Amino acid sequence: MLQPRSDRHRAAAGVVTALLLLLVGLSPLSQSSHAQGMTTLTFLGPDFDEWVAFVKVANQIGKPMGIQVKPDYLPWDDVFQKALIDSKSGVRTWDYVYVYNTWVPGLSAAKAILPINDFMTSPAATSAVQPNDFITLTTAGLELNGKLWAMPMLAAPYMMAYRTDLFANPIEKKAFQAKYGYPLALPQTYKQLMDVAQFFTRKAGEKLMGKTLDQDFYGVVLANKSGGFLFHRYEHILVAYGANLIYDPKTMQPTVNSPQGIAAAKYYVALHKYMEPGSESLTGGGAERIMASGRGAIAMDALDNMLSVLPVAKLSKVVGKINYALLPTQLASRPHANVGDANGLAIYALTQHRDAAFKLATAVLNTQGTKQVMKEYPALVPMRASVIHDPEVRTNYAPVFNAMSTFLNGKPYTVFIPPLKEWVQAQDIYEQAMSAAMSGQQSVEDALNGAQAKVVALFKRQGYIK
Amino acid sequence: MGMKWAALGSGRFYFWIMAMPAVLYVAAWRLAPAVYTLWLGLHQYNIVYDAAPRWNHLANFLQILRDGALRQSLGLSAQFAVIAMTAEVLIGLAAALFLDTDPPGRNLLLGVFLMPMIMAPVVVGTAWGTLFDRTVGYIPYVLRLLHGPQLQWMATPGTAMFALLVADAWEWAPLVTLLLFASLQAIPREHFEAARVDGASGWQLFRRIILPQITGMVLVAAGLRLMDAFLELDKVFVMTGGGPGSSTQFVSMFIYKQAFQFYELGYASAVITVLLAVLAVAYWFYLRSYYRTLEAANL
The missing domain is CATH 3.40.190.10 (Periplasmic binding protein-like II)
Incomplete structure (x- = not known):
């Protein structure tokens, strides 16, 4: 028996609506990480001002390199769990993961992040990291078993x-x-x-x-x-x-x-x-x-x-x-x-853009990049000697400079979290x-x-x- | 007389075909996860650090016997469940009796009263967490205006538990109201009229007519709320995080921490298995007493 005309119209309208909803629902999945010739790196981190500043500067510096960063912000303490569970589940969404020094033993043992040393395979790459420029009193927390597990971004003495x-x-x-x-x-x-x-x-x-x-x-x-x-x-x-x-x-x-x-x-x-x-x-x-x-x-x-x-x-x-x-x-x-407390940018173990992630991380967190981040977030406590001693930083960020000088000159007894996963x-x-x-x-x-x-x-x- | 299989169609084949979807559903969605949980409970498995589950005999179950924190969590859950259930049944009963008097705007009142029940528990937790917050909360503000005690609601064990109970009662007393109101509406009005003619007081009406006829539903509501409150997680997660200390770390929160903060999936599974068994036994006793009550009331 034929349905009345109005019922058929309703059914057709229902099907069209369902298809539209399906399309809308699926559209984020179809986003290419290479949209418009750009490589998109995803960042899993906390919604803190310094990381918002990092993402902004990363996008500025990354643009001419054909790289952009898309953040996914979570509450601070959820980032650790998310990174662990996602890496264990084989989720390949992330490229960067925010790392707090107490998380390093757990994340490294779970193989959720890659040591930065793995990328320092050539003099140029090592020079891009500038490891001799690190203030070890602040960056040691990001090191474990002789390896650096994240690019140092923010000291938190x-x-x-x-x-x-x-x-x-x-x-x-x-x-x-x-x-x-x-x-x-x-x-x-x-x-x-x-x-x-x-x-x-x-x-x-x-x-x-x-x-x-x-x-x-x-x-x-x-x-x-x-x-x-x-x-x-x-x-x-x-x-x-x-x-x-x-x-x-x-x-x-x-x-x-x-x-x-x-x-x-x-x-x-x-x-x-x-x-x-x-x-x-x-x-x-x-x-x-x-x-x-x-x-x-x-x-x-x-x-x-x-x-x-x-x-x-x-x-x-x-x-x-x-x-x-x-x-x-x-x-x-x-x-x-x-x-010692330290915050850094780690490269997610299952990233699909290893080289781009390393390239941009070193570009944003080198001396010039860090100074650029400080412009967006003046409270940034840098982990590089070259930044702390930069005349521009001394002048424009006097509270940061003075406080860090007090800390470094005071030679406090500093310990770091033990390597317990x-x-x-x-x-x-x-x-x-x-x-x-x-x-x-x-x-x-x-x-x-x-x-x-x-x-x-x-x-x-x-x-x-x- | 029971229906013979042949009467359902053309023999056993037809029966199995018809029953298969339900059997598959129960097997895939109910039994398989339960069996997997039991299996995991027999293994050492840290989801993050262990490459694969390792058979560890009954170590997880032995650990349960020694785990003081788990015992404390079970005690807290029982305490919370009993108090919350009692409060919700009393509040729900009072509200149902009031609505049964057919006050003006009854349907509107009922609608408003039921709203908390349809809210997401996380939203309820957030709302009450804010209401009890010392800085921005309405409750400390009102107490301050009234020169009442300046309590740190979420910072002391007793007040944190009280705040959770208030939030739970606010959310779930409406469910009890709904169940009991439906039950009250089913009582023939003639019973009341006849009793009134005989000079029965309000209390006698309640005691001799209402209560016997809604006892079954009161038991249903109490049982539902007891079991649900025993497994409370959402509001604890949002409002207290199990603290201060471990004073509101109910058993669900304990399991959550084991599984998703410490990643000890093996131990968490063992606890879930034991909890499921204990609850199943409790539920069996509950059903038995429920049916006995109904029989005693000739319902």
């Missing part, structure tokens, strides 16, 4: 940013001397940091520098969000107190609940009282916004995080009132102890214990003993210890 106006204020100096029996000054030890943090923590209605506060004020500002932020702030104190980073690399024995580790954790939990309530949900950027709003005396963070917010007039109420210093010292043998897993266990101790869910001892047992179980399962 941990430092203190402090309010110069507070420390110079006569009222505050007098009050501090009266309360603690020594002069108010930039803390050189962790004991002094605790005193200063306690001293400056005040409630709305109390006075600061003779003026009544309309909001609470905090002695110290730190980002404590789980997922890496908390551990990356705490680890410097852990090292300063003489502890290993989670385990002893010589014996492979976990040392989470070592006496030094417990002392460091107790210190951090005590310091937590002088931080913004709710710091457990703060990322680095969030913490710096609190400092920038004029509600903190001292921030401890990656230098680029601080530089990207505190001196920027449209974001900060403390422009011109901030200076940068090395972290305090706990043990004389470990002056200004810190854990399960590092992220071990770090997560430790971080969860710290979070439990900070929230009062467990005592420091119980939390760290529990974490120690978990790390021991992990190491046993992986066959590192019996």
Whole structure:
């Protein structure tokens, strides 16, 4: 039996619509990576200003080379997972992957990224990388087993940013001397940091520098969000107190609940009282916004995080009132102890554009390219000596230059994440214990003993210890 | 009397042809993944670092017995599920009773009340995470205006759990309302009229007429919510990430971390297998008691 005419029209319209939707749905798949004669490189990275700047400059530099970069931005901590899972699943979409130094052992062990050394097969290629120009205090975190796993892009040395106006204020100096029996000054030890943090923590209605506060004020500002932020702030104190980073690399024995580790954790939990309530949900950027709003005396963070917010007039109420210093010292043998942080650009192991990826990476992250990225992102902390010592950089990026000079001249005791492919897993266990101790869910001892047992179980399962 | 196969068509061949799609569906989509999960549970397999799964006897299952974190997660899940289910049944019942009184604009009210249920759980988690946020959240703001306690909702174990319970009740009490409201609507009105003529109070109406007739549906709703809440993941993921510490790391979050943060697919599969078995047993007890209740109520 024939269908009525209107039904047939409806059916035809339905089929046409379905075909159109199918076409629209499939169109991204048909995009060629060689569209219009250009080679398109895809970048998997975090939606951070410095990487947005990198992509912009890469496209400017790449255009005459016939190369363009298309970014796919994810939350910072998802990039690692995505790169691992995709490489394991044989996904060939990516060419570049953003790399944080703690991810290097995991990504390299999983063969998700290619060592840059693999490309340095000729003098010209080696010269393009300029390895002798690297500031090793910042780039060592991107090296493992004698190989460089990513082109260094952004150093992230941990430092203190402090309010110069507070420390110079006569009222505050007098009050501090009266309360603690020594002069108010930039803390050189962790004991002094605790005193200063306690001293400056005040409630709305109390006075600061003779003026009544309309909001609470905090002695110290730190980002404590789980997922890496908390551990990356705490680890410097852990090292300063003489502890290993989670385990002893010589014996492979976990040392989470070592006496030094417990002392460091107790210190951090005590310091937590002088931080913004709710710091457990703060990322680095969030913490710096609190400092920038004029509600903190001292921030401890990656230098680029601080530089990207505190001196920027449209974001900060403390422009011109901030200076940068090395972290305090706990043990004389470990002056200004810190854990080296580095961010780089890795070449994805399953890239289909190996040569183009290497060519563009070296062009963008060489001396001139880095300076171009700095124009887009003035808080970039370069990892090349030639950039730091460039007269133009000294003049135009004085806060970066001065802070880096302080760091490099201070010769801080710097350690790097050990080459453990399960590092992220071990770090997560430790971080969860710290979070439990900070929230009062467990005592420091119980939390760290529990974490120690978990790390021991992990190491046993992986066959590192019996 | 049961229908004979021959009555379905031309013998067994016809029966198998007709049954095959359903059999294939169940085998391919239900049984095969379950069997694969069980198989993986018997292997050491880190999806990223191990080249292939390695048979490790029953090490994963033995690990489950020793895993304090898993025990804690199971306890937290049970605690959350029982409290959430109780709250949702009580709220849902109260709302259903109210709607059954036929208030003005009942359909509109019902529509509005059901909206959270159709929202993606991640959206619900994001919305409540924002509402409880100390800096921009409405709840801390109102408490501040009322000079109430200044709580760090997501920073202390008790308040983080409470925030999750509130979000879950907001999302799922409407489902209970919907089920119970449908059940209430099916009660013949004559029962109420007759009881009222006999001088029954409101409480007696509820106790003697309403409750016996909706008990079956209350059990269905409670069972559904209990099992669903026990496996809660989305809102935990968005609102607390399992923290602070591990105070809201429910069992689904525990499994997620094992599988997708630590890539221990073998161990995660073993936990899933055990959990599935435990839930199946619990579900069997639940069904048995459900049918007994129905029989007792002569329904």
